[in-house]
Amino acid sequence: MSTDPTLENLLDEHRRFSPSGDFSAQANVTGAAYAQAATDRLGFWDEQARRLQWETPWRQTLDWSQAPFASWFVGGTLNVTVSCLDRHVAAGNGERIAIHFEGEPGDTEQISYAELLARVSQAANALTELGIGAGDRVAIYLPMIPSAVVAMLACARIGAVHSVVFGGFSAEALRSRIDDAQASLVITADGGYRRGAATALKPAVDEAVANCPTVKHVLVVKRTGQDVALTDLDVWWHDVVDRQPITHTPASFDSEHPLFILYTSGTTGKPKGILHTSGGYLTQAAYTHHAVFDLKPETDVYWCTADIGWVTGHSYVVYGPLANGSTQVIYEGTPDTPHQGRWWEIIDKYKVSILYTAPTAIRTFMKWGDEIPAGFSLRSLRLLGSVGEPINPEAWMWYRHNIGHDNCPVVDTWWQTETGAIMISPLPGVTAAKPGSAMRALPGIGAEVVSDHGEPVSNGGGGYLVLTEPWPSMLRGIWGDNQRYVDTYWSRWSQFYFAGDGAKLDDDGDLWLLGRVDDVMNVSGHRISTTEVESALVAHPAVAEAAVVGANDETTGQAIVAFVILRSGADIPTDVATELRAHVATEIGAIAKPKKILVVNELPKTRSGKIMRRLLRDVAENRHLGDVTTLADPAVMMLISDGMAAGTEQD
Ligand code: WTA
Numbered sequence: 065m066s067t068d069p070t071l072e073n074l075l076d077e078h079r080r081f082s083p084s085g086d087f088s089a090q091a092n093v094t095g096a097a098y099a100q101a102a103t104d105r106l107g108f109w110d111e112q113a114r115r116l117q118w119e120t121p122w123r124q125t126l127d128w129s130q131a132p133f134a135s136w137f138v139g140g141t142l143n144v145t146v147s148c149l150d151r152h153v154a155a156g157n158g159e160r161i162a163i164h165f166e167g168e169p170g171d172t173e174q175i176s177y178a179e180l181l182a183r184v185s186q187a188a189n190a191l192t193e194l195g196i197g198a199g200d201r202v203a204i205y206l207p208m209i210p211s212a213v214v215a216m217l218a219c220a221r222i223g224a225v226h227s228v229v230f231g232g233f234s235a236e237a238l239r240s241r242i243d244d245a246q247a248s249l250v251i252t253a254d255g256g257y258r259r260g261a262a263t264a265l266k267p268a269v270d271e272a273v274a275n276c277p278t279v280k281h282v283l284v285v286k287r288t289g290q291d292v293a294l295t296d297l298d299v300w301w302h303d304v305v306d307r308q309p310i311t312h313t314p315a316s317f318d319s320e321h322p323l324f325i326l327y328t329s330g331t332t333g334k335p336k337g338i339l340h341t342s343g344g345y346l347t348q349a350a351y352t353h354h355a356v357f358d359l360k361p362e363t364d365v366y367w368c369t370a371d372i373g374w375v376t377g378h379s380y381v382v383y384g385p386l387a388n389g390s391t392q393v394i395y396e397g398t399p400d401t402p403h404q405g406r407w408w409e410i411i412d413k414y415k416v417s418i419l420y421t422a423p424t425a426i427r428t429f430m431k432w433g434d435e436i437p438a439g440f441s442l443r444s445l446r447l448l449g450s451v452g453e454p455i456n457p458e459a460w461m462w463y464r465h466n467i468g469h470d471n472c473p474v475v476d477t478w479w480q481t482e483t484g485a486i487m488i489s490p491l492p493g494v495t496a497a498k499p500g501s502a503m504r505a506l507p508g509i510g511a512e513v514v515s516d517h518g519e520p521v522s523n524g525g526g527g528y529l530v531l532t533e534p535w536p537s538m539l540r541g542i543w544g545d546n547q548r549y550v551d552t553y554w555s556r557w558s559q560f561y562f563a564g565d566g567a568k569l570d571d572d573g574d575l576w577l578l579g580r581v582d583d584v585m586n587v588s589g590h591r592i593s594t595t596e597v598e599s600a601l602v603a604h605p606a607v608a609e610a611a612v613v614g615a616n617d618e619t620t621g622q623a624i625v626a627f628v629i630l631r632s633g634a635d636i637p638t639d640v641a642t643e644l645r646a647h648v649a650t651e652i653g654a655i656a657k658p659k660k661i662l663v664v665n666e667l668p669k670t671r672s673g674k675i676m677r678r679l680l681r682d683v684a685e686n687r688h689l690g691d692v693t694t695l696a697d698p699a700v701m702m703l704i705s706d707g708m709a710a711g712t713e714q715d
Pocket of ligand 1: 183300374375376433451452453454455476477478481482502506563564565578579580623672
């Protein structure tokens, strides 16, 4: 170990899983893509941009002269929805199913590409009638229903900029986002179905727009039929959209025309509106969806479980899959309604072949028990993906075995709202993947792990993840605050984009994500990643999920405090805390042994499933709890802090 490592490298993983010969033989992308992109990076992206339908070709691939503000495919014009819809219909694939919709109560809809184009055309005509034009901002606050996809594409079709706000966010969160973007229209619904009940959405919109003078209309989809108090601003979707012509002549927009703003779920301060534009964004969304998911439009049934309120829903439900002519499943509700096998039932029903979900969901299924997926066939699956957080090696193994029956490549995909599309991931037909590792930057992407001084670390070393080259789907700034863009991402090292994540390279040079650098723990001068200690805990057969934080400690600076959720049906040792501490010591070393271990039933998570370690630090340091309003379930924190007061302490 070097004398002053930026981040310790503790966990050692030697398992590797190569794709089968059959999978590799049919894969969309071979290992040659790496060499091709390395030889001529811009030429490589030119070739990927030709996957789209352009109205006017671009003159220049990349203009980086205004760094860190990029322009890609300069001079090119296109309508993003033509690549996602019209061209598939024109190619004779209008009857192909674009969306198999499964509502939570069990209602379903099968929407073909021709039908989706007709709906988007009607909605685009309606938006125009409501006075929305190119460049105007439209806030979308909807449940996970087909109208959400239609609303986004209708905006894109007329060059309006959508800002989707997750339907679970509060009126205040919605208000601040409408206000920041100065949106002139809000598209919402009476409500949606979640956990077996109709949940209202409209009252939050009423509260939000009462203080937003820029909003001229609220367009309301009828989903649940629950009572809605109509205001002067409101128009029903079925009144204004359904009577529109089903054709719409699309205009073309500049490659750098803004496509959407998406606010990141920051915990404090003003919301950060991440801005994405058209040609480069769609190029990378489409290429990565083709390469990483090996998508075969004629035969695959693809299911990404993300809500459209998150970037994953933008790039891998709406833009990437539709650009590639995919058939996909969209599900409105929660995985345990009406029973804990709902997802597996949906996979069998639609013969889903590609599943893309988050580690938080996988660890929840581990907690519920292996017997639930074992009650379903799941034989249609051929590829599994993960995104959103580091996936612990044991969760990866569980996913591969219990869901993928040991014959599906698992791709752990690293990216961010800011990157717009996948950046680091195995290629499923090429990579011998290691459980828990995102492996390598995709072809055409530059990523490195660097020390505090910005020097690349050698294999076996840990540090900060940076992106070394501009990429087509990169954010073009923060809406209304370009200085904040420069300060947040380009000030630590001016030549690199700083992602805010810790990472390490193993002895083979493969990349492991180690969590947000703000969460790194410092124990007796050793900088230890939360991810590695959590992965060691999850590797114990009794543990389904774990979160660790560094709490102030007089002796060691910080001490590790662990919160663990046990697996249902597992053999639980009598002194579980002692056993788990010993287990961590064996797995990764005594330095990482938690000082305290607390068994809990739930962890505080954001609504997109990320663990909020900041709140656990408050508990561990006996502080008054910070802001809990972005939590999926604020009651969880009360239970945890009560448990902490009665918890076990070990030295
Ligand atoms: C984390 C989600 C480890 C990371 C697409 C990143 C991951 C943040 C992974 C972005 C992964 C996402 N392994 N960590 N495969 N994927 N993250 O903006 O900390 O919601 O910076 O975008 O999630 O979250 P965001």
